[in-house]
Amino acid sequence: xxxxxxxxxxxxxxxxxxxxxxxxxxxxxxxxxxxxxxxxxxxxxxxxxxxxxxxxxxxxxxxxxxxxxxxxxxxxxxxxxxxxxxxxxxxxxxxxxxxxxxxxxxxxxxxxxxxxxxxxxxxxxxxxxxxxxxxxxxxxxxxxxxxxxxxxxxxxxxxxxxxxxxxxxxxxxxxxxxxxxxxxxxxxxxxxxxxxxxxxxxxxxxxxxxxxxxxxxxxxxx
Numbered sequence: 297x298x299x300x301x302x303x304x305x306x307x308x309x310x311x312x313x314x315x316x317x318x319x320x321x322x323x324x325x326x327x328x329x330x331x332x333x334x335x336x337x338x339x340x341x342x343x344x345x346x347x348x349x350x351x352x353x354x355x356x357x358x359x360x361x362x363x364x365x366x367x368x369x370x371x372x373x374x375x376x377x378x379x380x381x382x383x384x385x386x387x388x389x390x391x392x393x394x395x396x397x398x399x400x401x402x403x404x405x406x407x408x409x410x411x412x413x414x415x416x417x418x419x420x421x422x423x424x425x426x427x428x429x430x431x432x433x434x435x436x437x438x439x440x441x442x443x444x445x446x447x448x449x450x451x452x453x454x455x456x457x458x459x460x461x462x463x464x465x466x467x468x469x470x471x472x473x474x475x476x477x478x479x480x481x482x483x484x485x486x487x488x489x490x491x492x493x494x495x496x497x498x499x500x501x502x503x504x505x506x507x508x509x510x511x512x513x514x515x516x517x518x
Contacts, residue, residue, distance in 0.1 A: 297322045297323070297367050297368065297472070298322065298323040298324075298325060298365060298366045298367050298368075299316060299322050299323070299324055299325065299366060299367070299368045299369075299370065299472070300325040300326075300327050300362040300363050300365060300366030300368070300369045300370065301313055301324070301325070301326055301327060301362075301370045301372050302327040302328075302359045302362060302363060302369060302370065302371055302372060302373060302381055302385065303327065303328065303359075303371065303372040303373035303377070303381065304325075304326035304327055304328065304334065304337060304356075304362075304370075304372050305326065305328050305333050305334065305336075305337040306372055306373070307442035307443070307446070308372050308398055308437065308440070308442045308445070309326065309337075309370070309372035310337070310341065310442070310445075310446050311440070311442045311443075311444070311445025311446040312370065312372070312437065312445060313326060313337075313341050313354060314341055314344055314345060314445070314446055314448055315445055315448075315476045315477075315479075316472075316475065316476065317341060317342075317345045317350070317352045317354055318345050318348055318350050318352075318448055319475060319476050319477045320475045320476070322472070322475070323355075324338075324341075324352075324354045324355075325338075325354070325355050325356070325357060325362045325365055325366055326338040326341070326354060326355070326356040326357075326362065327356070327357060327358065327359040327361075327362030327363065328356070328358065328359060329358065329359060329384075330358075331356065331357055331358040331361075333356075334356030334357055334358065334362070335355075335356040335357075336356070337356055338354040338355050338356035339354075339356075341354045342354045344448065345448075348448045348449075359381065359384060359385055360384055360385045360387075360388050361388075363385040363388040363389060363393075364385075364388040366393070367392070367393060367394070368393070368394045368396060368468070368469070368472060369385070369389070369393060369394070369395050369396065370396040370397075370398065370437075371395065371396065371397045371398070371399065371423065372398065373399065374399060375399045375400070375401045375414065375419045375422070378397060378399060378419065378422060378423050378426065379422065379426040382395070382423065382426045382427055383426070386427075386428050389427070389428055389431045390428075390430065390431070391430035391431060391432075393431055394431075394432055394433075394434055394465045394468055394469060395423065395427050395431050395432070395433045395434070396433075396434045396435075396436055396437070396469055397419060397420055397423040397433065397434075397435055397436075398435075398436060398437035398438050398440070399419040399423075399438070399494075400419060400438050400439075400494035400495070400497040400498070401413045401414055401418075401419050401494060402497060402498045402501070408498075408501075408502045408505065408506075409497075409498035409499075409501040409502050409505075410498055411491075411494065411495040411497075411498050413491050413494070413495075417488075417490075417491050418435070418487070418490035418491040418494050419435075419490070419494060420433065420435035420459060420487050420490035420494070421487055421488075421490060421491075423435075424461075424487055432460065432461075432462035432464070432465035433460065433461075433462075433465075433487065434458060434459070434460040434462075434465050434466055434468075434469045435458065435459040435460065435487065435490045435493065435494075436456055436457070436458045436459075436469050436473060436481070437456050437473070438456070438457070438493055438494050438496070438497055439456065439457070439493070439496045439497050439500055439514065439515055440454070440456060440479075440514060441500075441504070441511075441512035441513060441514055443511065443512045444512035444513075444514065447512070450512070451478055452476070452477065452478030452479050452514070453478050453514075453516065454478070454479060454480070454514030454515060454516055455479075455480045455481070455482055455514070455515055455516050455517050456473050456479060456480070456481050456482070457481075457482055457484040457493045457496075458470050458473065458481050458482065458483055458484060459484050459485055459486060459487055459489060459490045459493060460486065460487060461486045461487050466483065469481070470483065480516075482517060496515065500513060500514075500515070
Protein backbone atom coordinates (compact mmCIF):
# COMPACT_ATOMS: atom_id res chain seq x y z
CA UNK A 297 0.00 0.00 0.00
CA UNK A 298 1.13 3.55 -0.64
CA UNK A 299 0.70 6.13 2.11
CA UNK A 300 1.02 9.87 1.45
CA UNK A 301 1.72 12.17 4.38
CA UNK A 302 0.63 15.65 3.33
CA UNK A 303 2.53 18.17 5.40
CA UNK A 304 4.84 15.26 6.10
CA UNK A 305 7.78 17.55 6.81
CA UNK A 306 6.29 18.39 10.24
CA UNK A 307 6.53 16.58 13.55
CA UNK A 308 3.67 14.08 13.31
CA UNK A 309 4.43 13.45 9.64
CA UNK A 310 8.03 12.66 10.48
CA UNK A 311 7.09 10.27 13.26
CA UNK A 312 4.55 8.32 11.22
CA UNK A 313 6.81 8.22 8.15
CA UNK A 314 9.74 6.86 10.13
CA UNK A 315 7.68 4.22 11.93
CA UNK A 316 5.93 2.97 8.80
CA UNK A 317 9.21 2.94 6.88
CA UNK A 318 11.00 1.01 9.62
CA UNK A 319 8.26 -1.47 10.51
CA UNK A 320 6.39 -2.11 7.24
CA UNK A 321 6.73 -2.64 3.52
CA UNK A 322 4.31 0.14 2.62
CA UNK A 323 5.52 2.80 0.19
CA UNK A 324 5.81 6.13 2.02
CA UNK A 325 5.41 9.40 0.13
CA UNK A 326 6.10 12.75 1.78
CA UNK A 327 4.00 15.67 0.62
CA UNK A 328 4.49 19.41 1.10
CA UNK A 329 3.39 22.66 -0.49
CA UNK A 330 7.12 23.02 -1.31
CA UNK A 331 8.35 20.03 -3.36
CA UNK A 332 11.98 20.75 -2.46
CA UNK A 333 11.12 20.56 1.23
CA UNK A 334 9.33 17.27 0.59
CA UNK A 335 12.34 15.83 -1.25
CA UNK A 336 14.73 16.93 1.49
CA UNK A 337 12.54 15.49 4.25
CA UNK A 338 12.15 12.18 2.41
CA UNK A 339 15.92 11.91 1.97
CA UNK A 340 16.46 12.67 5.66
CA UNK A 341 13.92 10.06 6.76
CA UNK A 342 15.52 7.52 4.42
CA UNK A 343 18.88 8.11 6.11
CA UNK A 344 17.38 7.85 9.60
CA UNK A 345 15.74 4.52 8.82
CA UNK A 346 18.98 3.26 7.25
CA UNK A 347 20.81 4.17 10.45
CA UNK A 348 18.43 1.78 12.22
CA UNK A 349 19.25 -1.11 9.90
CA UNK A 350 16.49 -0.84 7.29
CA UNK A 351 17.13 0.05 3.68
CA UNK A 352 14.05 1.91 2.43
CA UNK A 353 13.55 4.69 -0.08
CA UNK A 354 11.02 7.39 0.80
CA UNK A 355 10.01 9.85 -1.88
CA UNK A 356 8.84 13.46 -1.72
CA UNK A 357 6.46 15.47 -3.92
CA UNK A 358 4.21 18.49 -3.88
CA UNK A 359 1.01 17.66 -1.96
CA UNK A 360 -1.28 17.08 -4.95
CA UNK A 361 1.23 14.82 -6.65
CA UNK A 362 1.79 12.90 -3.42
CA UNK A 363 -1.97 12.41 -2.97
CA UNK A 364 -2.34 11.25 -6.57
CA UNK A 365 0.19 8.48 -5.91
CA UNK A 366 -1.38 7.16 -2.71
CA UNK A 367 -4.11 4.84 -1.42
CA UNK A 368 -4.22 6.38 2.05
CA UNK A 369 -3.66 10.11 2.52
CA UNK A 370 -2.80 11.44 5.98
CA UNK A 371 -3.35 15.16 6.61
CA UNK A 372 -0.35 16.02 8.80
CA UNK A 373 -1.25 19.71 8.84
CA UNK A 374 -2.60 22.04 11.55
CA UNK A 375 -6.40 22.28 11.89
CA UNK A 376 -6.56 25.71 10.24
CA UNK A 377 -4.89 24.31 7.11
CA UNK A 378 -6.93 21.13 6.62
CA UNK A 379 -9.69 22.63 4.44
CA UNK A 380 -7.22 24.43 2.15
CA UNK A 381 -5.06 21.31 1.89
CA UNK A 382 -8.05 19.14 0.96
CA UNK A 383 -9.15 21.70 -1.60
CA UNK A 384 -5.70 21.66 -3.19
CA UNK A 385 -5.73 17.87 -3.68
CA UNK A 386 -9.46 17.13 -4.07
CA UNK A 387 -9.25 16.36 -7.79
CA UNK A 388 -6.61 13.70 -7.04
CA UNK A 389 -8.89 11.78 -4.64
CA UNK A 390 -11.49 9.14 -5.42
CA UNK A 391 -13.66 6.63 -3.62
CA UNK A 392 -10.86 4.06 -3.43
CA UNK A 393 -8.78 6.41 -1.25
CA UNK A 394 -8.98 6.98 2.49
CA UNK A 395 -8.36 10.41 4.01
CA UNK A 396 -6.97 10.36 7.55
CA UNK A 397 -6.74 13.26 9.99
CA UNK A 398 -4.72 13.28 13.23
CA UNK A 399 -5.32 16.99 13.95
CA UNK A 400 -6.91 18.33 17.14
CA UNK A 401 -8.09 21.86 17.79
CA UNK A 402 -6.01 23.35 20.61
CA UNK A 403 -5.49 26.78 22.10
CA UNK A 404 -3.09 27.87 24.81
CA UNK A 405 -3.21 30.56 27.43
CA UNK A 406 -1.46 31.21 30.74
CA UNK A 407 -3.38 28.33 32.29
CA UNK A 408 -2.16 25.76 29.78
CA UNK A 409 -3.50 23.92 26.75
CA UNK A 410 -7.25 23.75 26.11
CA UNK A 411 -9.49 22.10 23.57
CA UNK A 412 -10.59 24.48 20.82
CA UNK A 413 -12.97 22.66 18.49
CA UNK A 414 -14.03 24.22 15.18
CA UNK A 415 -17.67 25.05 14.47
CA UNK A 416 -18.09 21.60 12.89
CA UNK A 417 -17.66 20.12 16.37
CA UNK A 418 -14.31 18.43 15.74
CA UNK A 419 -11.45 18.64 13.27
CA UNK A 420 -12.40 15.19 12.00
CA UNK A 421 -15.92 16.44 11.23
CA UNK A 422 -14.41 19.51 9.56
CA UNK A 423 -12.32 17.24 7.32
CA UNK A 424 -15.37 15.10 6.50
CA UNK A 425 -17.28 18.25 5.51
CA UNK A 426 -14.43 19.47 3.31
CA UNK A 427 -13.61 16.13 1.64
CA UNK A 428 -15.24 15.05 -1.63
CA UNK A 429 -18.48 13.21 -0.89
CA UNK A 430 -17.23 9.82 -2.07
CA UNK A 431 -13.95 9.87 -0.11
CA UNK A 432 -14.16 8.25 3.35
CA UNK A 433 -12.60 10.12 6.27
CA UNK A 434 -10.99 8.52 9.31
CA UNK A 435 -9.76 10.22 12.48
CA UNK A 436 -6.68 8.56 13.99
CA UNK A 437 -3.29 9.24 15.62
CA UNK A 438 -4.63 12.32 17.47
CA UNK A 439 -3.08 11.61 20.85
CA UNK A 440 0.37 10.38 19.86
CA UNK A 441 3.50 12.22 20.97
CA UNK A 442 5.36 13.14 17.80
CA UNK A 443 8.73 13.08 19.57
CA UNK A 444 8.16 9.54 20.82
CA UNK A 445 7.15 8.37 17.36
CA UNK A 446 10.21 9.92 15.74
CA UNK A 447 12.58 8.38 18.30
CA UNK A 448 13.07 4.98 16.69
CA UNK A 449 14.89 3.73 19.77
CA UNK A 450 11.81 4.34 21.91
CA UNK A 451 9.32 1.55 22.51
CA UNK A 452 5.73 2.68 22.03
CA UNK A 453 3.35 0.43 23.97
CA UNK A 454 0.50 2.91 23.45
CA UNK A 455 -2.94 3.11 21.86
CA UNK A 456 -4.53 5.23 19.20
CA UNK A 457 -8.29 5.71 18.97
CA UNK A 458 -9.84 5.48 15.51
CA UNK A 459 -13.17 6.97 14.41
CA UNK A 460 -15.01 6.82 11.09
CA UNK A 461 -18.48 6.44 9.68
CA UNK A 462 -17.21 4.09 6.98
CA UNK A 463 -16.41 0.71 8.58
CA UNK A 464 -14.24 -0.52 5.71
CA UNK A 465 -12.07 2.61 5.80
CA UNK A 466 -11.84 2.36 9.58
CA UNK A 467 -10.65 -1.24 9.45
CA UNK A 468 -8.08 -0.27 6.84
CA UNK A 469 -6.60 2.44 9.04
CA UNK A 470 -6.69 0.23 12.14
CA UNK A 471 -4.63 -2.34 10.24
CA UNK A 472 -2.15 0.31 9.10
CA UNK A 473 -1.80 1.64 12.63
CA UNK A 474 -1.14 -1.81 14.04
CA UNK A 475 1.54 -2.41 11.42
CA UNK A 476 3.61 -0.06 13.61
CA UNK A 477 5.30 -2.08 16.35
CA UNK A 478 3.95 -1.25 19.78
CA UNK A 479 0.93 0.72 18.58
CA UNK A 480 -2.55 -0.68 19.24
CA UNK A 481 -5.54 0.79 17.41
CA UNK A 482 -8.95 0.77 19.07
CA UNK A 483 -12.30 1.35 17.38
CA UNK A 484 -13.88 4.33 19.17
CA UNK A 485 -16.99 4.66 17.01
CA UNK A 486 -18.12 7.19 14.46
CA UNK A 487 -17.05 10.71 13.62
CA UNK A 488 -19.70 12.05 15.96
CA UNK A 489 -17.50 11.20 18.98
CA UNK A 490 -14.28 12.62 17.50
CA UNK A 491 -14.44 15.73 19.69
CA UNK A 492 -14.02 13.64 22.84
CA UNK A 493 -10.93 11.97 21.40
CA UNK A 494 -9.40 15.18 20.12
CA UNK A 495 -9.87 16.80 23.53
CA UNK A 496 -7.49 14.24 25.03
CA UNK A 497 -4.58 15.88 23.21
CA UNK A 498 -4.51 19.12 25.24
CA UNK A 499 -4.99 17.06 28.41
CA UNK A 500 -1.91 14.99 27.59
CA UNK A 501 0.08 18.12 26.75
CA UNK A 502 -0.78 19.63 30.13
CA UNK A 503 0.22 16.46 31.98
CA UNK A 504 3.47 16.23 30.00
CA UNK A 505 4.29 19.87 30.66
CA UNK A 506 3.74 19.67 34.40
CA UNK A 507 5.36 16.34 35.26
CA UNK A 508 9.03 15.54 34.95
CA UNK A 509 9.83 12.53 32.77
CA UNK A 510 6.48 12.52 30.94
CA UNK A 511 7.43 14.69 27.99
CA UNK A 512 6.41 12.13 25.36
CA UNK A 513 3.64 10.29 27.17
CA UNK A 514 0.87 8.33 25.50
CA UNK A 515 -2.26 6.49 26.60
CA UNK A 516 -2.97 2.80 27.07
CA UNK A 517 -6.44 1.43 27.78
CA UNK A 518 -6.75 -1.61 30.05
